[in-house]
Amino acid sequence: MNRVKKVRLFTCEIKRHRQIAPELCAVCPRVAKCKAFRIWYHTHNQEYLDFVLDIVEKFPEKYQMEVQFVAEKQHFVQIVDIQTGKIDRIVNLKEIDAMSPEEKLELSRHKNLFVVTHRMQPIVKVELKKTVITSPMQFEDEPAAEEEPEAKPEAKPVRGRGRKKT
Numbered sequence: 001m002n003r004v005k006k007v008r009l010f011t012c013e014i015k016r017h018r019q020i021a022p023e024l025c026a027v028c029p030r031v032a033k034c035k036a037f038r039i040w041y042h043t044h045n046q047e048y049l050d051f052v053l054d055i056v057e058k059f060p061e062k063y064q065m066e067v068q069f070v071a072e073k074q075h076f077v078q079i080v081d082i083q084t085g086k087i088d089r090i091v092n093l094k095e096i097d098a099m100s101p102e103e104k105l106e107l108s109r110h111k112n113l114f115v116v117t118h119r120m121q122p123i124v125k126v127e128l129k130k131t132v133i134t135s136p137m138q139f140e141d142e143p144a145a146e147e148e149p150e151a152k153p154e155a156k157p158v159r160g161r162g163r164k165k166t
Contacts, residue, residue, distance in 0.1 A: 011036060012036065020037055020040045022044075022051035022052070023051065025040075026051065026052050026055070026124075027125075027126055031068075031123060032070050032123055032125075041121075049124060052065065052126055055126055056126065061129070062129060063126050063127065064128075064129050065124050065125070065127075066124070066125045066126075066127050067123070067124050067125075068123050068125060069120045069121070069122055069123075070121050070122075070123050071119070072118065072119045072120075074092065074093070074117070075115060075117060076092060076093060076115070076116050076118075077090070077091050077092075077093055077115055077116075078090050078113070078114040078115075079091065079111050079112075079113060081110070082110050082112055083110065088111060090116070093115070
């Protein structure tokens with residue numbers, strides 16, 4: 001049976017924007033909670049990080065980065081190298097089940113496998129730098145234009161929506 005893969009449409013959950021794009025999500029206050037962003041971020045994470053780093057490098061006096069760790073709840077297999085003790089990678093449990101026995105044996109050679117239920121994923125967000133105002137702000141006074149008295153429009157009689165009398 002030949003299955004056709006459905007195209008996934010990414011739309012913003014708060015309905016302000018029709019699409020998910022780095023320039024919209026990088027400043028969104030709900031980026032850590034947004035399910036649509038997480039799904040989009042899996043496939044476009046390099047594009048998103050490039051955009052955020054580019055903005056912060058171009059405008060260092062205006063913007064700052066904020067990193068939030070978001071827990072993703074699924075069943076994962078954490079592969080740890082026995083010699084170094086470092087995490088080699090984290091794989092989805094479904095991917096492990098799809099492997100052949102030979103691939104599973106090769107994967108577990110010289111490595112410890114742990115089943116974990118959450119994966120922490122860092123999401124970078126852009127924020128405007130906050131500055132404290134220490135002196136009173138003064139604005140230039142605009143010259144007041146001479147105001148001409150406006151003529152009042154004539155009032156038109158209002159027609160009511162009463163019942164028809166029969």
